[in-house]
Amino acid sequence: MSTAPRTTTMHAAQPLAAxxxxxxxxxxLPCDGVALAGAAAIASAAHARVTVSQLLPMPVDTANAWALSMDPVIAERHDRIRRDARxxxxxxxxxxxxxxxxxDITTLESSFEEPASLAAMAARRTDLSVMARPxxxxxxxxxTHTIFAGLLLASGRPVIVVPEGSDLVMPIQRAVVAWTDTPEATRAMHEAMPLLLHASAVHLVTIDAPASPLESAANAGDGAAALLQAHGVAVTVDRIRGQGRATSRQLLDYCRTxxxxxxxxxxxxHARWREWAVGGxxxxxxxxxxVPTFFSH
Structure with missing residues (x-):
């Protein structure tokens, strides 16, 4: 399915202005530069600012009833962490x-607060977060997966994960939307709209999509594609047969193709406990x- 997009004046002028x-x-971590490069690329294209959250997990002194001050070894480690951060x-x-x-840069020292919780709190003050995966x-x-899960579930903002060794290049030439008829996939598609409008081509992919009261299996994804087209996105629908393979592998193979x-x-x-227990x-x-991946929950 491919139809000429309808482009509004606002979208044509600056799709990233939101x-x-x-x-x-x-x-x-050594991969922090990858996240910064990705965030800077988006900010440059959007004429936006980059807000860096510098996360510092601080070692905690072991409780000692006889100690009147912090263990000097711990204090020295704190000083070293702060020097490296500067x-x-x-x-x-x-x-x-x-x-x-x-x-600008905000330094977040995590002693008794979970690092992921602090990261999510900071992310609520932005439009989206970019992080790298070693x-x-x-x-x-x-x-970083622990931080990612906290960001995605507790910040209320989308998260772009840039794997080390890849680049988030703007404008995006080809984007793939992993479509399932769920609230999470719908939210991801909508929140990624500025990037999709910026892309030269968008592929909306379904894998073994079941029939629904609104669409047959043969037409799965057509409604979502029509909405993208109404916004001005040049989109093609591709329906894939899973053949028993993991959905993640199918999607990543398609992205490479x-x-x-x-x-x-x-x-x-799914519930997060299920993701941790049996994978997801x-x-x-x-x-x-x-490939850089835009997640939304």
């Missing part, structure tokens, strides 16, 4: 200045994606 504050998570902040300011993107360290990837620069997906459509598409996409 975004004024682009959040960026700096998790004190160096990173200076580097971030330089990178933003080089890209001519306005922005590729080489299993421990770092697990840590069409050379997508962005994947849009609803996040945590959101969790698998986070760990396996090789």
């Amino acid at each position: 975004w004024r504050e682009v959040g960026c998570l700096a998790a004190q 160096r990173q902040a200076d580097d971030i300011r330089q990178r933003l200045a080089t890209r001519a993107v306005p922005g 590729s080489d360290s299993v421990t770092d990837a697990a840590y 069409v050379k997508a620069g962005l994947l849009v997906a609803g996040g945590y459509g 598409t959101t969790r698998e996409l986070f760990f396996e994606t090789s």
Whole structure:
């Protein structure tokens, strides 16, 4: 299904104008530069600001009834973490200045508050968040997944995950929308609209979509595609047969085939405990994606 899009004057002028504050998570990891580059690319295209949340998990002193002051070893570690954070902040300011993107940095020290909770709190003051996922360290990837889950479930804002080794390039040439007839997928599609309007081509993909009271299985996704077209998005519907393969693998294979620069997906459509216990598409996409992925819950 492909129809010439109807483009409104507002959409043609500046589809990204809805975004004024682009959040960026700096998790004190080597891949933080990937997140900053992605956030800066969006902010530059949208004429928006970048708000960097520098997350510092601080080691906590062990309770000691005889101690009258903090363990000097812990205090020294705190000082080292803060020094490293100041160096990173200076580097971030330089990178933003080089890209001519306005922005600021907020340092969030996490001692007794969960890091993910602090990150979500900061993200509520932005239009969307950008974070990176490390590729080489299993421990770092697990840590960033915890932050990602907190952001997605508790911030009320969409999250773009940029895997290390990839780039979020604007304007996006090809985007893939993973469509299921659920609130999460619908919200993701709507919240990604500024990027979809910016894209040269959009593929709306369904995998083994069942029939519904509004659409037959043969027409699954047509209603969502018609809405995208009404907004001015050039969209094609592709219906895929799963053949027993994991949904995440099917989606990522499809993204590679069409050379997508962005994947849009609803996040945590099942209860989160089920995602953690037996796995799920959101969790698998986070760990396996090789393309920048826009999640919304």
